[in-house]
Amino acid sequence: MNDIWQGIVEALRLVFSFDADLFEIVLRSLHVTVTAVVIASAIALPLGAWLAVSRFRMRRFTIATLNALMGLPPVVVGLMVYILFSRSGPFGVFGLLFTPTAMIIAQVIIITPLIASITHQAIRDLWAEYHDLLISLNTTKRQRIATLIWDSRRSLLTASLAGFGRAIGEVGAIMIVGGNIDHVTRVLTTAIALETGKGDFALALGLGFILIALAFFVNMTIHILSKTEREGRW
Amino acid sequence: MSHPSNIFPLKIDGVHVRKRGKVLLSDISLALGGDLTTVVMGPNGSGKTTLMRLMHGLERPRQGSLQWAIPNEQARSQQSFVFQTPIMMRRRVSENLRYPLKLIAMPKQEAETLVEKWLSLTGLSGKEKLPAQFLSGGERQKLAIARAMITKPQVLFLDEPTTNLDGQSTKEIEALLATVKADGTCVVVSTHDLGQAKRLADQVIFLNKGHMCEMTAASQFFKKPLSRPAQQYLDGEIVE
Ligand SMILES: Nc1ncnc2c1ncn2[C@@H]1O[C@H](COP(=O)(O)OP(=O)(O)OP(=O)(O)O)[C@@H](O)[C@H]1O
Ligand SMILES: [Mg+2]
Numbered sequence: 001m002n003d004i005w006q007g008i009v010e011a012l013r014l015v016f017s018f019d020a021d022l023f024e025i026v027l028r029s030l031h032v033t034v035t036a037v038v039i040a041s042a043i044a045l046p047l048g049a050w051l052a053v054s055r056f057r058m059r060r061f062t063i064a065t066l067n068a069l070m071g072l073p074p075v076v077v078g079l080m081v082y083i084l085f086s087r088s089g090p091f092g093v094f095g096l097l098f099t100p101t102a103m104i105i106a107q108v109i110i111i112t113p114l115i116a117s118i119t120h121q122a123i124r125d126l127w128a129e130y131h132d133l134l135i136s137l138n139t140t141k142r143q144r145i146a147t148l149i150w151d152s153r154r155s156l157l158t159a160s161l162a163g164f165g166r167a168i169g170e171v172g173a174i175m176i177v178g179g180n181i182d183h184v185t186r187v188l189t190t191a192i193a194l195e196t197g198k199g200d201f202a203l204a205l206g207l208g209f210i211l212i213a214l215a216f217f218v219n220m221t222i223h224i225l226s227k228t229e230r231e232g233r234w
Numbered sequence: 235m236s237h238p239s240n241i242f243p244l245k246i247d248g249v250h251v252r253k254r255g256k257v258l259l260s261d262i263s264l265a266l267g268g269d270l271t272t273v274v275m276g277p278n279g280s281g282k283t284t285l286m287r288l289m290h291g292l293e294r295p296r297q298g299s300l301q302w303a304i305p306n307e308q309a310r311s312q313q314s315f316v317f318q319t320p321i322m323m324r325r326r327v328s329e330n331l332r333y334p335l336k337l338i339a340m341p342k343q344e345a346e347t348l349v350e351k352w353l354s355l356t357g358l359s360g361k362e363k364l365p366a367q368f369l370s371g372g373e374r375q376k377l378a379i380a381r382a383m384i385t386k387p388q389v390l391f392l393d394e395p396t397t398n399l400d401g402q403s404t405k406e407i408e409a410l411l412a413t414v415k416a417d418g419t420c421v422v423v424s425t426h427d428l429g430q431a432k433r434l435a436d437q438v439i440f441l442n443k444g445h446m447c448e449m450t451a452a453s454q455f456f457k458k459p460l461s462r463p464a465q466q467y468l469d470g471e472i473v474e
Contacts, residue, residue, distance in 0.1 A: 126324075129321065130321060130323070132292060132315075132317055132321065133317070133321040133323070135292060136290065136292065136310075136313075136314070136315045137333075137334055137337060138307075138310050138311045138337070139337060143337060147323075147333075151323060151324045151325065152324075
């Protein structure tokens, strides 16, 4: 109980003293995760939509694979990215290991299947609804995909936010490819792991509460978005 | 914009439609000119929806041939279809109307004029900002017709446009169809409403169990139809 209390006090102290290290870590967390979400969404939204409206031989298999990839253990993703980008690996020349870029790459791999899968489901449902109309209106495949993405934009935003939620709290892959280097690749989750390891529960808890606040903020945003949607405001 | 060539006549010759082993339409042959309003009648499940979808290219013939005067794919861009349950896009009313115009890349100014025109023709002015899903059944049907007509197609297919609507809405929709006709668009409509069929039809296609029993001028059909199932249907008996 004492630890939690101290954690709250510490969290408040860190936040309201505008602790420079803390803000650096939070900003880096946001930078890495937001970038990863944007990139993953740019891949996953069209991919999920395309899968929903296309008929091809390996379709079922592709969708099954996509769903299986959602369950990919982040640590293994981290390991793969590590091997690919380590000095002797195929992408070693880029020197990206232990940089935020490597962390972004790992997160993109982890959340793209998640966002694509949610997108696929949402678009598939809307496609069933719109199918006859869009065929009747002589739309091209490109127009269909664009229409379906636009008209399910709220579900897709939720999909991206789900990706954000997964990425911001991820620690295994980030730790492996980023290395948790102070002022370079340290983010909220890896800092928490470190402080816990050192026995500094107060600071770890303080960071933890900030992480929870971020996740909570995202969920509130989803909630508010779906509420304004029901009222037909956008 | 170049003037689209006439898509009529439509010629259907010995067409069968099967789905999942079930014969939905068998041996349909007919020719459709563009100057008459055609009403498709028949009991539930007789194939009215399937026949109109076939004409529009939404169902493939398994046998026989179906040919518009120009290649079928091109012909479809000169046709519109209003489905039995109107499909509302999850957008504002005005955006639903704008959508087909965006697809053909119509200049904004021109498109706005048309949207205004159809909003007022359907009495939906003032509701243009509402999400289309909020509309009542009658309003949905009118919006679907406006969205179908806004590109000025040569033919408008309507699948039971007034089923589930009250007298007032039915009247409004029939008035709308009169405007459509006056504009030179050919109307093909299915209905269970005998009064409506009499008001709209120049000719009647009567279907029963996937067979086309007859295609007859309206004056003849409502006086004395040529086939026994049609006679039974008009007499309000159970059609065999
Ligand atoms: N995808 C399908 N697979 C199998 N059977 C189908 C399919 N679609 C329609 N049918 C069947 O085909 C028959 C004709 O259907 P259709 O919808 O054309 O009839 P309809 O005349 O429009 O009927 P209603 O007056 O009830 O609208 C029905 O018996 C229906 O059950
Ligand atoms: Mg029907």
